Amino acid sequence: MEAALTAAAAAIAVGGCGSSSSGGNGPVTLKLVAADYGTGPKNTSQKYWQSIATAFHRANPKITVKVTTINWNNFDNQVQTMVQNHQFPDITEGDYFSQYAQQGLLYPASQVLSNTGNLLPVFKSQGSYNNTQYGMPFTTSTRTLFYNKKLFAQAHISGPPTTWAQVQADAAKIKALGKIGFGLPLGPEEAQAEALLWFLGDGGGYMKGSNWTINSPQNAAALTFLKGMVNAGDTEPNPATKNRTTLWEQFAAGKIGMINGSPALLPIIKSGGSLGPKDWGSVPIAGKTGALNSTLGVCDNVAAFKQNGHQAAIKKFLDFAYQDKYQLQFVKEYQLLPATTSASNTLKSSPTYGSFFKALPKSVQYPSAPAWAQVKTQIQNQLGTALSGNPSKVLSSIQQVAQKS
Amino acid sequence: MTAVATTPKRRLAGVKQALRPLPWIGPAVALIVAIVLWPVVVMVKTSFTNIASDGFSTGGAGWKNYHSLLQEPALGGVVVRTLLWVALVVGVTMVIALALAQLFNTRFPGRRIARSALIAPWAASVMVTALVFRWALDPNSGAINVVLHAFGIVHQMGSHQADWLGSPGTAMICMMGVAVFVSLPFSTYALLAGLQGIPDEVHEAARVDGAGRWRSYLSVTLPLLRPSLLVATLINIINVFNSFPIIWEMTRGGPGYSTSTSTTMMFILKQSWVGESAALSVANFVLVVIIALAFLRVTTKDGGLG
Known part of the structure; x- marks a missing residue:
């Protein structure tokens, strides 16, 4: 054939x-x-x-x-x-x-x-x-939530999380083991993907129809929730400066409890050598009230x-x-x-x-509007600052760029 | 009558006289025009043009690019950071370089090896140096953190405390350290050359007059060192102000613009707004020219550059 x-x-x-x-x-x-x-x-x-x-x-x-x-x-x-x-x-x-x-x-x-x-x-x-x-x-x-079954067992967590509240509770338990609870890559490499996975969690997103909705209350709420996780120490330190590649390698090394990943994480896990085929699992992305039924494609x-x-x-x-x-x-x-x-x-x-x-x-895709490239650059450079600043303000400034270009 | 008749002739002779060196300096002048002056012209032109992010000009923009630059909420912080960056890096560099130059000017066993070791950070590419420091500061496995952890200063690897480049404050301090490290060799050698130009007799005379070591350093060495000190400071200010690879490789100026100076901000802006970035380039350029002119004035008045 x-x-x-x-x-x-x-x-x-x-x-x-x-x-x-x-x-x-x-x-x-x-x-x-x-x-x-x-x-x-x-x-x-x-x-x-x-x-x-x-x-x-x-x-x-x-x-x-x-x-x-x-x-x-x-x-x-x-x-x-x-x-x-x-x-x-x-x-x-x-x-x-x-x-x-x-x-x-x-x-x-x-x-x-x-x-x-x-x-x-x-x-x-x-x-x-x-x-x-x-x-x-x-x-x-497509993106799914990867979790480390070994760490989950050590922390006595029964199964993978489906809601944000569970994510936070589980991350806190894993943190207590001296590991990183949730790996949150909001650095410039691919902040647009990680952010969207959280925005989708309570019905937000970048666009509705032909209108930009970057500064929607749902998006702000998602970032505020993340800010809470970061302040509680449930993520790696300073997520605004951490990139996907580095965190995926740390997940593969068994240092991170949960992380959103794509199939591209599989070879990294394999070559990392610390996680066997039964030591990790991959489930739908957690949302505010339940797992997402549409993910980012x-x-x-x-x-x-x-x-x-x-x-x-x-x-x-x-x-x-x-x-x-x-x-x-x-x-x-x-x-x-x-x-x-x-x-x-x-x-x-x-x-x-x-x-x-x-x-x-x-699956949900990125916007096809010509301004997206400009917007994406802004998200990559600026979005992470919402974790130490004011989420609505950061989102509004990105929204302005979207509407201007 | 005769005076009127001779003036044009004399003027012509004067022009001829002035043009005589042209064949010798011509190529150099052409080179400077082509690779220094022309880009400046293009830069200024660009700052007054509307340019889409894909490089196509859509006509004049007037002062719009400058206006939107002034509206950037991050600009104030960037300006303050740039001033601190230049002042602290140059200041600390010059103080350490003065001490190092003094050390290298005295005879001690192994002086030659020590002197050549100092060239290393100068010979290595700044980008490579910055990368090495970035890796050494890695929160999980960086060499510096491993050492600090062994001494009990860093309590836990991978923690917030070990993430030096993660928060803007500590990141700026680390990057300033790297900037000092790469600026030291040049500054030390410039000052060493100055020290070697000071004849022993003046120190002897000071000693005869009863001046102690410290007194002799302050009243004899430092004043005589002034020309090389000024030149080294000027060149350092311009270099440090324009320093791009250190910040770019270690933090990319981010998150946001929180570890950017005006040089890295210019580069980040360029990705999306070419015109606005050119406006910032013009501002940077004017600033550097002003610094250069001010220092040239001071040094030529001194006869220091002669």
């Missing part, structure tokens, strides 16, 4: 080679800029993309793909700087900037990918502007920039890179979920991924 697909894709690629149209018949170099999902030199995404680029170059000798991978902490900033300086990449994979679609900098998905129908439909609207899809999901994930997107005029070459490369085998290789490497229907179908019955897949169709 997989071999047949590969052969078909190769045929498409070879066929495309004959009718090369972009930039005449001369050699083309594509600049690919991707976020690095790896945790070190061993599993850096540079390797993943370079292997695709090398295989692609073998099939299309006239097209060279130059791969650059950037640490997640710097990805947004560096891509934004490239664009601000008009040194456009051809393809990006990672965070997606809807304002670039608004400005007409991107190719519509249909012009750079043959089978756009194969992309998971749940994420279509997030990558769309004016009903045209520009952002193409490449990898996806995150997808990282591919976007193709117009400025260098490499449409045909980009299309050939993306058709090549979106093959099931590369999607599955990515899943295997980073334990994230695939972004195409065909690749997902092969994993639906898997015991590891099944539960995450079930959560995908009813």
Whole structure:
């Protein structure tokens, strides 16, 4: 089955080679800029993309793909700087900037990918502007609450929490063991995800319809609750300066009782070596009065920039890179979920991924408004200050940015 | 009549005379214009332009960027922090450097090794130094915390107390320490050079006149050291004011702007508001120029730079 697909894709690629149209018949170099999902030199995404680029170059000798991978902490900033300086990449994979679609900098998905129908439909609207899809999901994930069963047993807690009150009570008991109760990454790396998981807990969120609702009373209440947890010492110290990567590693080392995570936490737990397969569990995110029945679904997107005029070459490369085998290789490497229907179908019955897949169709996505990139930057830089300051005031200043941009 | 006739000729000769060095200094001037002056022009232009976060200009902005900069609620705190940052880092650096220079000016066994060891923080990239300190201060496993824990100063690893870079107050103090550490080598060597330029005779004369060591240092050494002290202070002020990698690598200026100086704030603003960031750059630039001019005036009056 997989071999047949590969052969078909190769045929498409070879066929495309004959009718090369972009930039005449001369050699083309594509600049690919991707976020690095790896945790070190061993599993850096540079390797993943370079292997695709090398295989692609073998099939299309006239097209060279130059791969650059950037640490997640710097990805947004560096891509934004490239664009601000008009040194456009051809393809990006990672965070997606809807304002670039608004400005007409991107190719519509249909012009750079043959089978756009194969992309998971749940994420279509997030990558769309004016009903045209520009952002193409490449990898996806859903969030769940991870908890350390060993610590729960030591603290005599019967089961995982479903409500905020239980989270706080359980965190306090784990803290009494000299460990960190709840890992709360509200530092700049991914504050927008952690915050949203709490906002959803009492019916808040970033947008309702086409209106920004960042300063809603629900969001303020969620932050006030978190502030209480932080002041009680139920979280790690100074959550506004702590990032997801660091805390996930500490959870994997058995130092944290509970943390919100994605399947990407699985390989970190495995390589950490302190938690066996039965020492941790993963359940729906806790809410104010009960566990959430819809969680945050995150997808990282591919976007193709117009400025260098490499449409045909980009299309050939993306058709090549979106093959099931590369999607599955990515899943295997980073334990994230695939972004195409065909690749997902092969994993639906898997015991590891099944539960995450079930959560995908009813998942909540980030706003698709062009101002989101700006808002996200503000959330990353400012939201954490609500824990030591005034939550409503911080939320209002972010809301102002959203309405201004 | 004759005077009128000769003036243009003389003027022409004067211009010729003035242009004569051009072939020699021309390349240098061109280089300065291209890589120093032109970016300044672009920066000022940008600060008066409306620029979207994706780098496309949407026309003039008048004073709007400056206006929104002044409206930033964090600006006041950032200005105060910047002043404290410069004053404390430069002040502490110069005091320690004076002592170190004095030490290195006396003969003792191993002086050569000690002198070259001092170059290390200068030779290492500031970013690397900042990273090393960030890791050493890690609340869970940082080397500094491990030592402090062993001495019983830090009671529990991973606690609030061990998280030096987590709260803005202690983070600023740690970063100032790193800034002093990387500023010391240059300052010490500048002062050491000054010390070596002071002839032994003046100290001898002071001794003959009955001056004690301390008196001789205050009345002879320090005044003679003034030119190198001024130059080192000026260069330090500009360097420390513009210092970016230390703060960026250790706290990213956050959370919010709570550990930012105006230099890191400029960079954080740039991500979303290019024009406003340029306005802050202009303000920073003007400030540095004023400091430089003030010090140049003081030092040239002294004949110190000659």
